[in-house]
Amino acid sequence: MEYARDPSRHDVNDPVPNSRISLSVLRNWVSLSGLLVAAGGLFSFLLLLALDAFARNANPYVGILAYLIAPSFVALGLAMVVLxxxxxxxxxxxxxEGKLLTFDLSRPRDRRRLVVFGVIGGVFLLVSAIGSYRSYHFTESVAFCGQACHTVMEPEYVTYLNSPHARVACSECHIGPGAEWYVKAKISGLHQVYATAFNTFSRPIETPIRNLRPAQETCEQCHWPKKFAGNMDLIFYHYLADSTNTPYTVRLLMKVGGGDPARGPVGGIHWHMNVANKVEYIATDEKRQVIPWVRVIDPQGVVTEYRTPSFKDDPSKHTIRRMDCMDCHNRPTHIYQSPNEAVDLSLALGRLDPRMPEIKKEAVKALLLPASTREEGLRKIAAALHERYRDDPRLEKTIAEVQAISRENFFPEMKASWKIYPNNIGHKNWPGCFRCHDGEHATSDGKRSIKANDCNACHVILAQGVGKQLENLSAKGHAFQHPGGETGDMKCSECHNGAGP
Ligand code: HEC
Ligand code: HEC
Ligand code: HEC
Ligand code: HEC
Ligand code: HEC
Ligand code: HEC
Structure with missing residues (x-):
């Protein structure tokens, strides 16, 4: 190591005039390391840009890595250089001067130092490359989407884990491939991080999600319309809210149908999704629960328009949406069970004992107690059930099961539950199919209406009731024996809301 200053330029004894100091980043360790950090940041930035450009899916969070984190390393590095x-x-x-560095490559010690520095630098660049590559992939992972912002995503993550899509990555449905969604995804990603950091996100998270990609690009990667075929045999177990929890089961043959004219008849429920048919509608509310206008364009281009008598507007003044999977399957994975459904399921599976008097009613009631935190909700459940079943040996098990239902379906901190996320499949608790199939939507000449209130249009009731009655199968379909008595012309969802009968 030599003296850093060139003795020929200054007299060692002279005070050094500021203007004549020649500084060099190569003469101190701090600046040298700063250079390295800045280079690492720049390198990561370029690498992330390249990764993103060649990626199949537009990743909404890569912007944070590429435009926030990598540049902060460059800035940090430059700051170190200046320091x-x-x-x-x-x-x-x-x-x-003794502290300053100079290298003289003719000396072995300096050559060794240079080699060591070079090796450390190389390793650092490699590590930052691997680091940015791994964080890039991490931002696409279920762990990142579901757990990084823990409270915000807890409802979606928990319901997802309990759903048929638990092994499909969040990004498969929410991000997906394609250039058009690239920018939207970026903006939404930055917005979400901002909202989480500054605690401005809405509780609950609003739906329908405006920038969710069209179903053709998400769901249809795995379920394509032509593949659909046949009927589905669905069984719904219920228990009445009476003193003996009277069971009632209904078994439906659901006419899901299919969509490939080359391989079989096209029809059934998935008729809507036959690529050749185009069903469009106008919803007059945010949650798309009120649909007064529907238009069908068939493969020959024949247009049929249906509207409810009260809807007199010019359709072009409204947003017209093309119907897709999400208009029926809007809860394919974030399935918030209603208290009624969840308790029925626990009773059917024996996790709650149907022989406990009034357990259906009491369990539903306990789940409905208002709470602003998870802890409060669980405490209230325990207290209410304890009050009712004080001396019952099954008390502990019952409390544990009802609390488990609460944990999986109720999220007080985010105000998320079945109540605020309508489920559009079916028609019992929400209008669902009856938003259009209610008999009120007719053509202007009144000649045709959308198939309605024909209980066999979408499914037939194979069997219903309890015990032996369930062995009495009907291919043509039984008439519905409603356990709640006569209903007249009322829609199911006018009485049923998941919280009571
Ligand atoms: C099978 C496809 C699918 C998967 C997988 C999926 N989602 Fe969703 N997600 C949806 C659909 C459909 C909606 C409802 C959109 C609507 O109603 O507008 C939704 C809604 C949401 C919402 C809005 C609030 C709500 O509860 O409706 C959030 C937040 C969300 N998802 C996050 C996630 C996270 C985090 C994951 C992974 C842990 C994930 N999603 C996995 C399809 C999916
Ligand atoms: C990455 C592949 C993938 C994507 C994308 C996907 N799914 Fe699925 N889906 C699956 C798998 C796997 C299953 C489980 C298969 C089974 O149970 O037979 C499934 C099951 C289902 C079921 C049956 C559920 C049940 O109760 O058995 C429905 C309905 C469904 N998906 C709808 C959708 C909708 C709507 C979307 C788009 C929002 C979607 N899926 C996106 C893979 C996917
Ligand atoms: C008009 C409403 C509607 C539309 C639109 C719709 N579905 Fe369905 N789908 C249903 C109903 C009803 C069932 C029967 C299952 C049920 O009731 O839960 C079903 C069943 C399914 C199943 C389960 C089939 C099986 O054999 O397990 C899948 C998967 C599915 N749909 C995917 C899709 C996809 C993907 C789309 C969009 C291309 C779509 N559906 C569009 C109403 C619809
Ligand atoms: C946005 C309005 C809308 C919604 C919501 C809707 N449908 Fe439809 N559906 C239609 C229209 C329009 C037709 C065609 C009526 C016609 O022209 O005869 C139709 C036809 C059908 C058909 C007859 C298909 C055939 O073979 O001709 C079935 C079955 C059906 N829908 C089931 C369902 C089910 C089940 C749901 C709920 C999961 C549902 N629909 C929700 C608008 C809707
Ligand atoms: C437009 C199609 C359509 C029509 C018309 C229709 N249903 Fe349904 N129904 C469905 C679908 C879809 C489901 C399945 C919901 C699910 O998967 O959760 C269902 C479910 C049911 C269930 C079981 C609900 C439960 O939770 O136990 C009953 C009972 C039922 N329907 C009765 C009727 C009766 C009675 C009528 C005539 C007034 C009728 N349906 C007309 C589509 C229809
Ligand atoms: C006038 C109000 C009313 C209407 C409309 C109505 N229900 Fe009910 N429903 C009841 C009552 C009350 C009970 C008995 C509840 C109990 O004791 O638990 C009941 C019980 C049921 C049950 C068994 C218990 C349960 O908790 O699920 C089913 C399934 C059911 N109804 C389906 C339907 C369907 C499907 C429709 C539409 C076709 C419908 N209901 C329309 C009031 C109604």
């Missing part, structure tokens, strides 16, 4: 120069200048001024 190093500052320290160097101070050392020169106070003549502590």
């Amino acid at each position: 190093g120069l500052f320290l160097e200048r101070r050392d020169i001024l106070s003549r502590r």
Whole structure:
């Protein structure tokens, strides 16, 4: 190591005039390391840009890595360079030249130092490359989407884990491939991080999600319309809210149908999704629960328009939406069970004992107690059930099960539950199919209406009731024996809301 200053330029005994100090980043460790950090940041930035450009899916969070984190390393590095120069200048001024560096490549010791520095630098660049590559993939992972912002995403993550899509990555449905969604995804990603950091996100998270990609690009990667075929045999177990929890089961043959004219008849429920048919509608509310206008364009281009008598507007003044999977399957994975459904399921599976008097009613009631935190909700459940079943040996097990239902379906901190996320499949608790199939939507000449209130249009009731009655199968379909008595012309969802009968 030599003296840093060139003795030929200054007289060692002279005070050094500021303007004549020549500083060099290569003469102090701090600046040198700063250079390395900045280079690493720049390198990561370029690498992320390239990764993103060639990626199949537009990743909404890569912007945070590429435009926030990588540049902060560049900035940090540059700051270190400046700091190093500052320290160097101070050392020169106070003549502590011994601290400064020079390299003389003719000397073995300096050559060794240079090699060590080079190796450390290389390893650092490699590590930052691997680091940015891994964080890039991490931002696409279920762990990142579901757990990074823990409270915000807890409802979606928990319901997802309990759903048929628990092994499909969040990004498969929410991000997906394609250039058009690229920018939207970026903006939404930055917005979400901002909202989480500054606690401005809405509780609950609003739906329908405006920038969810069209179903053709998400769901249809795995379930394509032509593949659909046949009927589905669905069984719904219920228990009445009476003293003996009277069971009632209904078994439906659901006419899901299919969509490929080359392989079989096209029809059934998935008729809507036959690529050749185009069903469009206008919803007059945010949640798309009120649909007064529907238009069908068939493969020959024949247009049929249906509207309810009260809807007199010019359709072009409204947003017209093309119907897709999400208009029926809007809860394919974030399935918030209603208290009624969840308790029925627990009773059917024996996790709650149907022989406990009034357990259906009491369990539903306990789940409905208002609470603003998870802890409060669980405490209230325990207290209410304890009050009712004080001396019952099944008390502990019952409390544990009802609390488990609460944990999986109720999220007080985010105000998320079945109540605020309508489920559009079916028609019992929400209008669902009856938003259009209610008999009120007719053509202007009144000649045709959308198939309605024909209980066999979408499914037939194979069997219903309890015990032996369930062995009495009907291919043509039984008439519905409603356990709640006569209903007249009322829609199911006018009485049923998941919280009571
Ligand atoms: C099978 C496809 C699918 C998967 C997988 C999926 N989602 Fe969703 N997600 C949806 C649909 C459909 C909606 C409802 C959109 C609507 O109603 O507008 C939704 C809604 C949401 C919402 C809005 C609030 C709500 O509860 O409706 C959030 C937040 C969300 N998803 C986050 C996630 C996270 C986090 C994951 C992974 C842990 C995930 N999603 C996995 C399809 C999916
Ligand atoms: C990455 C592949 C993938 C994507 C994308 C996907 N799904 Fe699925 N889906 C699956 C798998 C796997 C299953 C489980 C298969 C089974 O149970 O037979 C499934 C099951 C289903 C079921 C049957 C559920 C049940 O109760 O058995 C429905 C309905 C469904 N998906 C709808 C959708 C909708 C709507 C979307 C778009 C929002 C979607 N899926 C996106 C893979 C996917
Ligand atoms: C008009 C409403 C409607 C539309 C639109 C719709 N579905 Fe369905 N789908 C249903 C009903 C009803 C069932 C029967 C299952 C049920 O009731 O839960 C079903 C069943 C399914 C199943 C389960 C089939 C099986 O054999 O397990 C899948 C998967 C599915 N749909 C995917 C889709 C996809 C993907 C789209 C969009 C291309 C779509 N559906 C569009 C109403 C619809
Ligand atoms: C946005 C309005 C809308 C919604 C919501 C809707 N449908 Fe439809 N559906 C239609 C229209 C329009 C037709 C065609 C009526 C016609 O022209 O005869 C139709 C036809 C049908 C058909 C007859 C298909 C055939 O073979 O001709 C079935 C079955 C059906 N829908 C089931 C369902 C089910 C089940 C749901 C709920 C999961 C549902 N629909 C929700 C608008 C809707
Ligand atoms: C437009 C199609 C359509 C029509 C018309 C229709 N249903 Fe349904 N129904 C469905 C679908 C879809 C489901 C399945 C919901 C699900 O998967 O959760 C269902 C479910 C049911 C269930 C079981 C609900 C439960 O939770 O136990 C009953 C009972 C039922 N329907 C009775 C009727 C009766 C009675 C009528 C005539 C007034 C009728 N349906 C007309 C589509 C229809
Ligand atoms: C006038 C109000 C009313 C209407 C409309 C109505 N229900 Fe009910 N429903 C009841 C009552 C009350 C009970 C008995 C509840 C109990 O004791 O638990 C009941 C019980 C049921 C049950 C069994 C218990 C349960 O908790 O699920 C089913 C399934 C059911 N109804 C389906 C339907 C369907 C499907 C429709 C539409 C076709 C419908 N209901 C329309 C009031 C109604």
